[in-house]
Amino acid sequence: MTIPQERHVLVVFPHPDDEAFGVSGTITTHIQQGTxxxxxxxxxxxxxxxxxxxxxATRESLPVIRKKELQASADAMGLTDxxxxxxxxxxxxxxxxxxMVGLMTDxxxxxxxxxxxxxxPDFAVHPDHEATARAVVRAVRRMKDRPTLHCVAFANNTxxxxxxxxxxxxxxxxxxxxxxxxxxxxxxxxxxxxxxEHKLQQGDTETENWLTKERFYNYRWxxxxxxxx
Amino acid sequence: xxxxxVKKLQVELDAFAGKDVYLHLETTNGxxxxxxxxxxxxxxxxxxxxxxxYELGKVVGDSPHRVGLKLPHGWVxxxxxxxxxxxxxxxxxxxxxxxxxxxxxxxxxxxxxxSY
Numbered sequence: 630m631t632i633p634q635e636r637h638v639l640v641v642f643p644h645p646d647d648e649a650f651g652v653s654g655t656i657t658t659h660i661q662q663g664t665x666x667x668x669x670x671x672x673x674x675x676x677x678x679x680x681x682x683x684x685x686a687t688r689e690s691l692p693v694i695r696k697k698e699l700q701a702s703a704d705a706m707g708l709t710d711x712x713x714x715x716x717x718x719x720x721x722x723x724x725x726x727x728x729m730v731g732l733m734t735d736x737x738x739x740x741x742x743x744x745x746x747x748x749x750p751d752f753a754v755h756p757d758h759e760a761t762a763r764a765v766v767r768a769v770r771r772m773k774d775r776p777t778l779h780c781v782a783f784a785n786n787t788x789x790x791x792x793x794x795x796x797x798x799x800x801x802x803x804x805x806x807x808x809x810x811x812x813x814x815x816x817x818x819x820x821x822x823x824x825x826e827h828k829l830q831q832g833d834t835e836t837e838n839w840l841t842k843e844r845f846y847n848y849r850w851x852x853x854x855x856x857x858x
Numbered sequence: 859x860x861x862x863x864v865k866k867l868q869v870e871l872d873a874f875a876g877k878d879v880y881l882h883l884e885t886t887n888g889x890x891x892x893x894x895x896x897x898x899x900x901x902x903x904x905x906x907x908x909x910x911x912y913e914l915g916k917v918v919g920d921s922p923h924r925v926g927l928k929l930p931h932g933w934v935x936x937x938x939x940x941x942x943x944x945x946x947x948x949x950x951x952x953x954x955x956x957x958x959x960x961x962x963x964x965x966x967x968x969x970x971x972x973s974y
Contacts, residue, residue, distance in 0.1 A: 676904075678888050682959040684859040684941055687951045688882065688966065689973070717974055719889070719904070755889045785893065820958075 632798050635664045635777075639742035641733065641765050643671040643721055643757035645699035646814035651781045652746055653706050653810035654800025655843050660707045661803070667710040667740055670699060671761060676718040679817050686816065698814045705809035712736075722760035726767075726858070729760065733768035742776050745769065749780035749846055750854040752787045766848060767858050779845035794844035801841045808840065859941035859953065862923050867942050870950050871915035871925070874967050882906045882966035883936060907971050910934065922954050925965055936965040 638659050642648055648656065648668060659666050673692040680686050686694055696713065703711045714732065716724065737745070748762040762780065769775050779796055800807060811818055828836040886902040912927035912934070926935035938954030945951055949968035956962050966972065 676884075676886070678886060678960040678962075680953070680955060680959065680961045682940075682955040682957065683861075684953065684955055684959075687859060687943060687945065688884070688953065688961065688964050689945060689949065689951060692973075715974075754893045757889070785896065 630796065630798055632658045632662070634662060635659060636743035637740050638664055638666045639736060639740055639745045639776075640666065640668045641671070641736070641745065641747045641761060642668075643716070643755075643761045644674040644677075644718065645670055645672075645695045645702065646674065646811075646817050647758070648706075649702055649807075649810040649814055649818070650839070651783075652843055652845075653702070654803050654807040654840075655746070655798055655845075656708060657706045657803040657806040657810075658798070658800060665710065666708055667712060667736070667742070668703065668708055669712040669714055669736055671714045671716045671721060672718040672757065673699070673713065674718050674817070677817055679820075691816075694816050695814075698816060702810045702813035705806055705813050707806070719757060721757045724760070726764070729764035730767045730771075730858075733764050734771070737768055737772070737776075744777040744779060746779045746781070746845070749782035749787075749791070749848070752780075752782035752784040752791065754784050763854070766854065769848075770850075770853070770858075775850075778848040780848050781844075782846055791846055794846050796845040796847060798843045798845075799841065800843050804840050859943040859951070862917065862921060862939060862942050862952075864917050864923065867917045867923075867925075867952075870942070870944055871917060871927075874950060874969075875912055875915055877969060878909050878911050879967040879969055880907050880971050881910050881934065882964060882968075882972055883934060884964045885936070885938075886962065888960065910967075925952060934965075936963050938963045939965065 656666050674695045675692045747765040748758040750762040753759050753762050825836055883905045887900050891898045891900045912929050914928040917923050917925045922938040922940050924937045925939050939952045940954050942952045952965040954963040
């Protein structure tokens with residue numbers, strides 16, 4: 630599938646590096662097509678557990694490191710509108726739900742995106758991912774003219790419940806940018822990248838797929854994750 | 859951070875005794891524990907910027923160590939502490955890092971509030 634031209638793309642994820650693995654190829658492609666892309670990253674991943682042994686950071690110094698990594702990832706993708714939303718890692722689901730919807734609505738009203746990318750509610754594993762997905766879906770649900778809503782799903786039961794993703798983009802042309810986006814988050818991705826290199830050398834097709842394809846589900850409004858809010 | 863040396867850390871703990879200090883206490887298995895191992899029972903706790911005043915602080919045992927703070931009406935303790943640091947803002951940061959470099963527990967005290 631080629632990536633269609635959009636008016637403006639809004640990407641909403643809670644953690645620095647959430648964008649890298651799943652969607653950095655798509656973001657890069659949009660930018661190369663001249664489409665403005667805004668990435669709203671809700672936290673700085675303050676509660677990340679990869680601090681090394683011997684430690685390279687403390688709980689208090691980690692956000693400073695991850696903020697720089699996030700900026701470096703944006704640079705790797707060519708993304709210029711990066712919004713750091715100032716929430717704290719692992720607390721999003723405990724924020725007032727209506728406040729979270731308001732946060733998303735404000736972004737949408739300001740940017741008027743034709744497409745929004747976030748996680749798929751109930752298939753996003755991490756509580757922050759789920760809370761982010763819920764807030765975005767609720768904000769979009771209230772709109773008269775809804776933008777395209779592409780969701781990333783990776784819970785273990787995704788295939789069983791949602792089937793194959795209905796949107797699969799070939800991102801081979803921006804493979805280097807995707808790799809650089811992942812590498813930018815080196816404090817959190819080092820061990821994962823090492824494993825990836827190893828698998829690539831062994832000709833593992835699943836890993837190769839990661840660097841050549843990105844997968845999304847159009848949000849299924851007819852199977853909305855909640856009846857009302 | 860450096861590896862805990864009981865005598866050195868004890869001196870640092872003593873220095874905060876009897877003062878109003880902001881506490882950060884956290885235990886975690888990570889949010890993906892159940893994703894990678896579906897039978898795993900994921901539990902943890904987090905508290906940040908609650909003011910306490912302890913009368914006695916002790917670090918005990920071989921690494922990973924246990925650290926306990928005795929309050930006038932209660933207790934704070936953490937187990938699994940491997941590393942510590944008195945940072946450039948004078949905050950005492952204790953942490954337990956497992957063999958893969960992941961933080962499992964943190965106990966931090968400061969005379970000024972930690973960031974948000």
